[in-house]
Amino acid sequence: MNQPVPSAFLLEKYLNDQCTAQEKEVVEKWYASINGKTDYLDSLSESEQIRLQKETFDYIKTQIEKKETRTKTFSPAFIWLSGIAASLLIGLGFYFLNQRSENISPIAASNIQKEVISDTIYFQNNEPRMVMHKLPDGSSVWMHADAAISYPKKFQNDKRTVTFSGEGFFDIAHDKTRPFLIQSGEVKIKVLGTRFNVKAREKQKMLEVSVVSGSVSVTAPGEKNTQEVILKPQQKAFFEPKSKRLTFFEIPSQTKKEIFEPVTIVFEETRLTSVIQQLEQRFETHILLVNPAMYNCKLTADFEQQSLPVILEMLCTSLEASYSMSENTILIDGNACK
Structure with a gap:
């Protein structure tokens, strides 16, 4: 019988060597059930671990670039680790790329666009599926196809500001000293730490914000004055650019959840x-x-x-x-x- 698949969070802890002994055993039993190899990391010297880290990064970069003609021989230890890394490719791939953005700028890929222009990073998801993108402060956003985000390589000391278009689910790291601000068209969204979904697609007539946890401030220009609504969980705001009308509603209880709800x-x-x-x-x-x-x-x-x-x-x-x-x-x- 196959071992249960560990959560992405647990696999990330494992790759970062942050697991307890019990958590490590869970991950290794799972991987042993599909590959039959365990305890590679413990047997490696420091130099081998450094080389393995580099090989892992090269593998993730290769997957993003999707150059089918490119071939490379990896060590057995790397093959073992890449099996786990594959489960986290989307979540950790861009984490590694962000960590090394000093040395890789810009990054060109066939289906994923990420550019570093001066001190601003621009990322667009051109994949037909959702892609998780990590931000410098530890926040993340699951971006639908064609969604785009731009932000500074390093956030300011008093605020974290990004520009976003398309649809994405944000999971914001809590930092009461630095509010997180999203500019999307004429609408500004302000949070301290929460989880919410934004729909701001160009072809849609309305911008939509819905909250899963925490609270969100949504402001938009009105005919005379600036409008603002504070959203709580199970509440949704709509902004219609043509009429400049900002409204919000309670989300009725339903048996089925939105795709971004856990x-x-x-x-x-x-x-x-x-x-x-x-x-x-x-x-x-x-x-x-x-x-x-x-x-x-x-x-x-x-x-x-x-x-x-x-x-x-x-x-x-x-x-x-x-x-x-x-x-x-x-x-x-x-x-x-x-």
Whole structure:
């Protein structure tokens, strides 16, 4: 029986050598169940660990650039670590790139655009799926296709300001001394530390902000004076640029959650047909398999308080599959399971 897939948070702790002995055992048992190799890191010398870190970064960079013709030989230790790193490619890939932005500027990629212009970083998600982007203060944003964000390489001492367009789910690191400000068109969003979703797509007639936790201040210009609303969890604000009208509503209780809201769900040798049914029952989404042969695949995983984007990343990593997303419809593509 396969070991449950650890959470992305636990895998990140493992890669950063921050796990307790018990947590380390959980991760290594999981990886042993799919690869049969353990305790590589403990057996490496300091120089080998440094080399391994470099190889990991090269691997992530290669995945982002997606140059299929490029080949490279990696050490057995790296192959072991990359199996874990693959689960965190989106979350940690840009973390490593941000850490090394001093030496890699700009970064050009076929489907992901990230540029460093002077002291400003610009990032755009050109993938057909959601991508998680890390910010300098530890905050993160799950960005839908075509979403774009720009921000300084280093935030100011008294505030953290970004410019955003498209749709994205923000998870802001709490810092009461430096409020987090998002400028999106004519609308400004101010938070201290919270989780919320922003829809500011150019083709839509309205900008939308909905809060999962904490509170958010939304301000926008009115016909005469500036308008402001304070949003709490389960509240949503709308701004219509044409009429300059800012309104907010209570989000009615519903059985299905938005894709960015966290859930806890466990799969134990569960057929993919049942996995999809359960995800569709939990989230406001529709999931289709491009390859019908995948319906016989099975999944063992324990997702604790995870949003749908995280679940999809881990699911696709386990099945060696990929997904694309259009509005609330998700297409999963991969090979038949053996």
